[in-house]
Amino acid sequence: MTIVMQPITLESVSIADPILIEAYNSDHSLQEELKFYVRLQPDGWFFVVDNGIPVGVGGAVKYSEFAYIGLVAVSPSVQRRGMGGMLMEHLIGWLEKRDCFSARLVATQSGEGLYRKIGFIEDDGTVSYRLEQPIEIRPKGGRGGEERIFILHDTDLDELVAFDTPIFGANRRVVLAAYLTDLPGRCFAIRAGNGRMTGYIVAQHDALGPWIAQTPADAEALLVHSLTQPFEQAPGVRVYTSHTAAINLLKKYGFSERRVFKHMFYGSREPLQQKGKLYALATAAIG
Secondary structure (H helix, E strand, O other), X not given: OOEEEEEOOOXXXXXXXXXXXXXXXXXXXXXXXXXXXXXXXOOOEEEEEEOOEEEEEEEEEEOOOOEEEEEEEEOHHHOOOOHHHHHXXXXXXXXXXXXXXXXXXEEOHHHHHHHHHHOOEEEEEEEEEEOOOOOOOOOOOOXXXXXXXXEOOHHHHHHHHHHHHHHHOOOXXXXXXXXXXXXXXXXXXXXXXXXXXXXXXXXXXXXXXXXXXXXXXHHHHHHXXXXXXXXXXXXXXXXXXXOHHHHHHHHHOOOEXXXXXXXXXXXXXXXXXXXXHEEEOOOOOOO
């Protein structure tokens, strides 16, 4: 058996799609999602290749203080042969060569055992919610902070990064810049009376997040505003299980719980995130 790790490029993303669909038992293509991640971290995504045949996929996005590992998958036909462990060891080694000694991930039940063997420790959970039934929301000027909400543009990037970094725990400028470019008119922020940014939300075409707010009132105003946007399918949200206020807010607006996962870390847990202000992750693979 000859196992090697080969980089995934934008040109080879399509090769990974069947592996991901089979491993995650998905009813839709994951090609565009993986393409987005490769754009964020072009050197951080890899195939597991068994005797010349790609059979596994995974990667990482490195931030200033830590990395997120995600979209780790091995074809069911070759599982239990240690390939998932080889891939994880490769990713951790890749990060350490870049002076990154802390990693985080969202673990499925099937992957949790592998991650624990490698040294990952559970520090929280994440729960996914979905708005299955569309609800009609009409923003009302002068109420709930709606009049303080504005569309984010590329020119707001520096301010957005400065607001986001201490709450998320690392500088994720590359992610925020990508959302501003890819989702024009669907990234919103809210300001206090003094003009200071106090929250933002990204209304992806099928999900909400990242979503950060200083107060529950600002978080609700951003949620209400984002739900007035058209979505390609019922929007999902992924939130920390410890964030009771976020969960209660989602339930208030008709979101239903779908699945619960383990949030785990490797190496140093520092810097700590301000989880009480993190109302939603961007995705499981990038935090």
